Amino acid sequence: MVNFNRFTLDNGLRVIVHEDNTTPMAVVNILYDVGARDENPEQTGFAHLFEHLMFGGSVNIPVYDEPLQRVGGENNAFTSNDITNYYITLPSANIETAFWLESDRMLNLAFSEKSLEVQRNVVIEEFKQRYLNQPYGDVWLKLRPLVYKTHPYRWATIGEKKEHIADAKIEDVKAFFKKHYNPQNAIMVVGGDVTTEQVKQLAEKWFGQIPAGEKYHRELPQEPEQLEERRATVTGKVPLNDVYIAFQMCGRTDEGYYAAELISDILSRGNSSRLYRSLVKEKQLFSEIHAYITGSLDKGMFVVEGKPLENVTIEAAEAAIWEELERISTELVPADELTKVQNKTESTMVFAEMALLEKAMNLAFFELLGDAGQLNNETKKYLAVTAEEIQRQAKAIFRKNNSSTLVYLAEKPEPEFA
Amino acid sequence: MTIDRTIAPEFKAINDIKLIKPEQLTLNNGLQVFCFNSGGQELLRLEWIFGNLRFNPEKPLLNQAVSTLITEGTETLTAAQIADRIDFYGAFLQAEYGFDTSQLTLFSLNKHLSSTLPVVKDVLTNAIFPQKEVDTYVRNQQQKLQVSLRKNDVVARRLFNKALHGNTLYGFSPEAEDYQKLQREDMLGHYHEMFRPSNCTLIISGKIEKEALDLIIEMFGENWQLDSNPADISQPEVVAATEHFYYKEKPGALQSAIRIGLPAVNRTHPDFSALQVLNTVLGGYFGSRLMANIREDKGYTYGIGSGISSFKHTGTWFIASEVGADVCRAAIAEVEKEIGLLKTELIPEDELNLVRNYMLGSLLGSLENVFSHADKFKNLYFSGLGYEYYDNYMQTVKTVTAEQLKDLANKYLDSDRFYKVIAGKY
Incomplete structure (x- = not known):
């Protein structure tokens, strides 16, 4: 059970306070309701690039990190296809520093050309490090456009290509800030060794005067139902073949979500899971295999991914995966399982309740979904899923006409001498 | 109310950091038990930690393979049954290999402890390493190795470890052939010598109720056989290579992984805490000199950092990054420039104060819950240190002077002793 209090400032900023006096620390987590899905198709990767620029100084504070480190704090941020989330951890005695820093960059950024130039380079290096210079690193750049034809989920958060990042202009940065970074599009969670009264007073003092800005109304093209089997094969400098089968599935707030997540657990969570036991251990067809869902707010992906052993053909590997998917679609899952x-x-x-930052992030995310209080009903929803619902969801998801298969073939390399 | 946003709010220095100290029990069979009791959630983490046996260059994988495969079958339970039992009760059982020690960790809700503990007991006393599971491990590890060897940072780390630590657990990185050499008989012998109460430390953290503790003592005290011969956990001497430069060319690389470093002292040395301050200035936090220069000013990399690894028998100071292939030499030149500055110029008082506060805040922040307090204890205990280490650490962070840090830079960052590894393009 995660307790919290909630209030909204006149400018529309939603604030949630989670008091936890077992720690001498405090966290400030600010979720902005903007992600890669809100990008212009010609300027992909922008939400994430923008996240980098949020550390490049704000209107009254030339550098962001230094004053925070000076009071013993740390911070970071991440961008997903749905949201951009910033967080600070610091000794609770110095909590006001976090309010000062976060409110100033919500008020306005410094928009420095130097910062933009450097962060374009940094993000391009990130693009290389994570997506281009790693074996299989570009899988998501290829799989997303196979699964999504219309919805902006068809590009990855890092962007569709490096050029989109290289081309970013300071005017675009300013426009993006104006559109998305204002109190109405943000949710702040303050947690740890704080009181609600103290947070109210600090929030009013530092955020109260920030203009409300315009509310962003999201009108994204939704992904139509998939009606045909899709398939792509790529060959690359990788040592082993790799098979990805991705399915469209419901969004995070849909009722069917809970059953779908449990299906991924039945298939792939832990050493007792079906895919691991059957395909890695018993039939010895794969060296590793995983199933997971993206948990996206709009129509999401259910992905099954595995590396077949070297003597196993792609056809045999795919057939073995489908056999397990058929099984969960046609046979009721046993009660014990x-x-x-x-x-x-x-x-x-229960374990997650031991981590302050995780609690704060979860509260912000559930508030975005509509109500932070639903965080405390999550367990109940998973426990209420029946074997019949599992079967119904599995049947709905695991159809050939709803599948996108990406086969990553190993190019036989030149012999290499160490 | 108008506020002047250009002025930072007042802040307080961190003076007092309280660490939770454990209660210690020594059971009749020699098992050392340390308990970190907290209120809150009804759950426990139990860690059975074993010293690795002496490294044998002829059979270099034994510590690793035995510690990893211990959960793959016992005289009474198959790997599948072990997994079923643990998963059914919502527990997590992890077998992990580390350089100095290896451990089995159980996360369990208190209410299921009586169902999950017997599985652990069985694993620790009756593991049999079924041939079929060994074969699966060998096959899959060999495949995974092929993928790892395509990652430049992995290749650089392997070369670096080998150069600095030679033929020891710290220097060893497996090749495909090493997996082929694994013999079940050797694994069983290794297991019986290593996994015994006198070579084990049990650390319990969470909400420790009396019934739980009684159960643990009964199962792992009275009913875990006393052994006679101590395990041989001595290790061969660490000898660094004479060659200091390694370049593994990767045609077509977009980025090069670089790893630069040298042998250093470990946590037991009186200079260690001050060196941590020096390291933080150099590359130990987001605002460090390496990040400020090479990422935030030049944009050569997504990230660069430095750290001092403290092992039982050695220490290593290293800098690691992946940089654009076209700026590899420029990035290395900047790293060398930053190291040089530490030796020739005093760290400005303003920067040093920031680092002091950052480090104390970071220590405070690392004590998130009772598990983190247990982790701090492990750092001490397995280095043979007591809690005065953290008192000294905090004192040093607060008081070490710029002059002392410059002297330390000159004492430890000797240019001739540096090792340099590049995987990618140079």
Whole structure:
């Protein structure tokens, strides 16, 4: 159970306070309701590039990190296809520094050309490090456009290509800030060794005067139902073949989400899971295999991914995966097995309560979904899923006409001498 | 109310950091137990930690393979049954290999402890390393190795470790052939010598209720056989290579992984805490000189950092990054320039104060819950240190002077002793 209080400032900023006096620390987590899905198709990667620029100085504070480190704090941020989330951890005695820093960059950025130039380079290096210079690193750049034809989920957060980042202009940065970075599009969670009264007073003092800005109304093209089997094969400098089968599935707030997540657990969570046991251990067809969901707010992806052993053909590998998917679609999952994944979910929720920052991030995310309080009902929802619902969801998801298969073939390399 | 946003709010220095100290029990069979009890969530983490046996260059994988495969079958339970039992109760059982010690960790809700503990007991006393599971491990590890060897940072790390630590657990990185050499008989022998109460430390953290503790003591005290011969956990001497430069060319690389460093002292040395301050200035936090120069000013990399690894028998100071292939030499020149500055110029008082506060805040922030307090204890205990280490650490962070740090830079960052590894293009 994660307790919290909630209030909204006149300018529309939603504030949630989670008091936890077992720690001498405090966290400030600010979620901006903007992600890669809100980008212009000609300027992909912008939300993430922008996240970097948020550390390049704000209107009254030339550098962001230094004053925070000076009071013993640390911070970071991440961008997903749906949201951009910034967080600070610091000794609670110095919590006001976090309010000062975060409010100034919500008020306005410095928009320095030098910062833009450097961060374009940094992000391009990130692009190389994570997507281009790693074996299989570009899989998501190829898989997303196979699964999504219309929705902006068809590009990855890093961007569709490096050029989009290289071309970013300071005017675009300013326009993006104006459109998305204002109190109405943000949710702030303050947690740890703080009181609600103290947070109210500080929030009013530092954020109260920030103009409300314009509310961003999201009108994204939704992904139509997939009606045909899709397939792509790429050959690359990788040592082993790799098979990805991705399916469209419901969004995060859909009722069917909970069953879908449990299906991924039944298939792939832990050493007792079906895919690992059957395909890695018993039939010995794969060296590794995983199933997971993206948990996206709009129509998401259910992905099954595995590296077949060298003597196993792609056809045999795919057939073996489909056999397991058929099984979960046609046979009711045994009660013990369902209880197992539900127990695992329950204990994971309890363990998560030991991590302050995680609690704060979760509260912000559930508030975005509509109500932070729903965080405390999550366990119940997983426990309520029945074997019949599992089967119904599996049937709906695991159809050939709903599948996108990406086969990553190993190019036989030149012999290499160490 | 108008506020002057150009002025930073007042802040307080961190003076007092309280660490939770454990209660210690020594069981009749020699097992050392340390308990970190907290209120809150009804759960426990139990860690059975074993010293690795002496490294054998002829059979270099044994510590690693035995510590990893211990959960793959016992005289009474198959790998599948072990996984089923643990997963059914929502627990997590992890077998992990480390350079100095290896451990089995159980995360369990208190209410399921009586169901999960017997599985652990069985794993620790009756593991049999079924041939089929060994074969699966060998096959899959060999495949995974092929993928790892395509990652420049992995290649650089392997070369670096080998150069600095030679033929020891710290220097060893497996090749495909090493997996081929694994013999089940050797693994069983290794297991029986290593996994015994006198070579084990049990650390319990979470909400420790009396029934739980009684159960643990009964199962791992009275009913875990006393052994006679101590395990041989001595290790061969660490000898660094004479060659100091390694370049592994990767045609077509977009980025080069670089790793630069040298042998250093470990946590037991009186200079260690001050060196941590010096390292933080250089590359130990987001605002460090390496990040400020090479990422935030030049844009050569997504990230660069430095650290001092403290092992039981040695220490290593290293700098690691992946940089644009076309700016590899320029990036290395900047790294060398930053190291040089530490030796020739005093760190400005303003920067040093920032680092002091950052480090104290970071220590405070690393004590998130009872598990983190147990982790701090492990750092001390396995280095043979007591809690005065952290008192000294905090004192040093607060008081070490710029002059002392410059002297230390000259004492430890000797240009001739540096090792340089590049994987990619140079």
